[in-house]
Amino acid sequence: MNKNYYASLLNKNMKKHCSLPLLQVACFVLISLLLQNCGGSHNLPIQGEEEPSTSTTIEKEEGQEQGRRKSAKIEIGEEQEQRLIEQVQETSSFDIFPSEICQYIFSYLKFEDILPARAVNSDWSELITGFRQAGIVGVENKPSHIIDTRGWNKKKEINFHCDKLRVIKPETIPSFAFYCLMGSVRNLPQTFWPHLQGTNVHTILLNQNQLGPIDTVKFIKHLQRTSIHTIDLNNNRIGTKGAIELAKNLQGTNVEIVYLKGNQIEDAGVMEFARNLQSTNVHTVYLRGNKITSRTTKLLKEQYPHIKW
Structure with missing residues (x-):
């Protein structure tokens, strides 16, 4: 030719x-x-x-x-x-890549790198956060993109009882940070519980939050279809009946580790609590500091050896 x-x-x-x-x-x-x-x-x-x-x-x-x-x-x-x-x-030389390839590359970035990358221009901001405009707030603004964002979690634990976060509400929290950057969260207010689906949160620490049995069950019900695998409910006065209801509502969640120390759980309902854990993903339960005898603890280990007590 x-x-x-x-x-x-x-x-x-x-x-x-x-x-x-x-x-x-x-x-x-x-x-x-x-x-x-x-x-x-x-x-x-x-x-x-x-x-x-x-x-x-x-x-x-x-x-x-x-x-x-x-x-x-x-x-x-x-x-x-x-x-x-x-x-x-x-x-630019980066413009020759399709958006899917750019998003695949971004998925390898860590928390420290993804923040400055989203500020390069509006195109990168849209690929990373789902929004062309920076600073979108509110849990109703859920990012929409195809990037695997699980590697973007901030390694440091986020505590909502600190001064800066104490005043944050679902209407004012940066949506990108809430859905993509939080991994381990302590003292998450109840107003945020209904919005946990779609986030990258994997650990929630609610020890000493005075939840009681009713609030505890309410919290567990919001864990359906989330990525949360560890919950710390130590010292919340959950009680025996509350623990049984907790176990029932853990079915269908991704929770694997449960901390229940010091919750006034008694021998009478521990075996029923354990039976309800059978159809869950839980493999580790911490029950020290409750009203459980050594005999009952031995029975738990014998009858449910697949769970670490």
Whole structure:
């Protein structure tokens, strides 16, 4: 294939698809030049075109072919040329990647890297946070993207009893931070419990929060379809009946580890509590500091050896 053929083909495509951006036209030109210089592939026939015969080739070489294609000349005005140059200059090397590849790359970033990356421009902000505008607040603004964000968790525990977070409400919390950056959370207020679905929170520490049996069950019900695998409910006066209801509502959750120290749980209901854990993912329960005898503890270990007591 010679240069004239590609110029002619490009001219036809430009007339047929006159709405193509100038940047695509430039890409077509570059591709044609690359194909012209590719050794071993420049003589391959194009799909839908018959391969020329030997006699036709000879006629071309001798200049005897009557149906020789006329060379096409692409003319670009000065204004179009200037716009094309500006578009090429504004295009970064990162822009050539599809958004799916960019999002895949972002998924490998850690907490310390993802924060400055989202501030590069509005496109990156949208790929990372789901929003083109920075600083979106409120739990109702849930980010929508296809990135695996589990690696973005802040390693440091987030305590809502500290001065800066004590005044934060579901309506004022940064949505990106709430859904993507929190991993281990201490003293999470009840107003946030209904919004745990869709977050990356994996550990919730509510020890010494004076929950009682009713609030404890309410909390457990909000763990359905979340990523939470560890809950600390130490010293909350849950009681025996509260522990049984807790175990029932853990069915269908991803919770694996439960801390229940010092909750006034008695021997009478511990075995029923353990039976209800059978159909859950729980494999570790801490029950020290309750009203449980050593005999009952021994029975738990014998009858439910798959759970660490």
